[in-house]
Amino acid sequence: MTDIGASRQGRNESSDSAFTRLNLLGESLIFRKTLRIIERIADVDATVLIQGETGTGKELAARALHYLSPRREFPFIPVNCGALPDNLLESELFGHERGAFTDAKKASRGLVSQAEGGTLLLDEVEAMTPRAQVVLLRFLQDHTYRPVGGRQISSGDLRIIASSNVDLEEMVRRGEFRRDLLFRFGILNVTMPPLRERGRDVALLAECFLDRFATQYERPQKRLHPSSIAWLMSHDWPGNIRELENLMLREFLLADGEVIQIAAPQRNAADLAFDRIDVDETFKSAKARAIALFEKNYLRHLLTETCGNVSQAARISRKDRSTLNKLVKKHGLASDRFRSAGRRP
Missing domain, CATH: 3.40.50.300 (P-loop containing nucleotide triphosphate hydrolases)
Structure with missing residues (x-):
């Protein structure tokens, strides 16, 4: 050099x-x-x-x-x-x-x-x-x-x-x-x-917050379960870093063991779809939108559980692997981000 x-x-x-x-x-x-x-x-x-x-x-x-x-x-x-x-x-x-x-x-x-x-x-x-x-x-x-x-x-x-x-x-x-x-x-x-555009930074920041809280509150170190990291990577983070910090603090203080498993709040996909119904929308259009939302939520959960392994996801869902892969691409759910989320930084 x-x-x-x-x-x-x-x-x-x-x-x-x-x-x-x-x-x-x-x-x-x-x-x-x-x-x-x-x-x-x-x-x-x-x-x-x-x-x-x-x-x-x-x-x-x-x-x-x-x-x-x-x-x-x-x-x-x-x-x-x-x-x-x-x-x-x-x-x-x-x-x-x-x-x-x-x-x-x-x-x-x-x-x-x-x-x-x-x-x-x-x-x-x-x-x-x-x-x-x-x-x-x-x-x-x-x-x-x-x-x-x-x-x-x-x-x-x-x-x-x-x-x-x-x-x-x-x-x-x-x-x-x-x-x-x-x-x-x-x-x-x-x-x-915004945090949702920063990819792997979400996991890095979450780990840094946990390290800081361990020092601040004089408690043992805690780490994130791979499924928790996958969820962090898939969340939209409307409150950005401040939302992430508050979530990590709550999970750190309430977790019983040294591994933190974040349980994302679940809502019925159909309920989410009908939250945004337009009174002028046709039945066919509303049905298609509700199905698309169900597919995306189901696939996100499936890929999170399998850390992006499409073959394993296909076996669990009992769908053909190529068909499932097309759905993943259709909804913009790149399996690589779920796969990388399963590894610690």
Whole structure:
């Protein structure tokens, strides 16, 4: 290996170690690409917009941008925009002088001042009121502000990171979010991938959570049964990593032995199908949809139990192997993911 190659490998190992320390864990290609974007833009002071579904780790990404940057020695201040009341907006952001209003018995620093030299994370920016959007837009133009009741203009030396779990472009089209503010936020963009698209990362994260809980609660180590891993891999995870962490904590605390077997809640396939019935739908169409849903649920359960072994699944279901394989492909249930789920990382 050349010196250049060795140097590059050293940097990669160093950054990987840093991401692990910052609790950004994963080996999937889509997640690794996201980490590389974070690494590339960490030392740039431009505003960043982090988007992604609830529970995908947006605040962790924001912290990584801060702690991998030259501003790491200064404060990281997160604020939930939905918790900023309109009547105290400027005071919360920019602070106030003593006597500025009735309850201002002493001067107070605002969030911008508290984040001086560091990073201010504006979480859930979609929750900002129209007035809050105007106030923030004015500050983002030149980072200058004046505390409530003050006379002196101050300049804030800080980086702004915004995050949202909704489509801000759609909010702009509906007139609920200012386009010029979105332009200010979106100079640089990071999108956190949903857990269902991260493949084997689900099992890796689950194991890491169990290891952490064993240390945190001073209990013996516990591991996942292969069938539990298969179920984790097949679940859609609408709550993403946060949902996975909560599930692992519950299972860790309630499991009697050292092996965790997750019992997925079962519902009748026909009931699930009729939950979504359209009154204008024909009987034939509704029947076809219910059958398709039954087939997919049955196959998912079958492949989970057999760890993706189609031959064994065919014997259990008493169907021809080639016919069963066609059904597996028809419903997009790649047997490989169930097969790999049967092995520990």
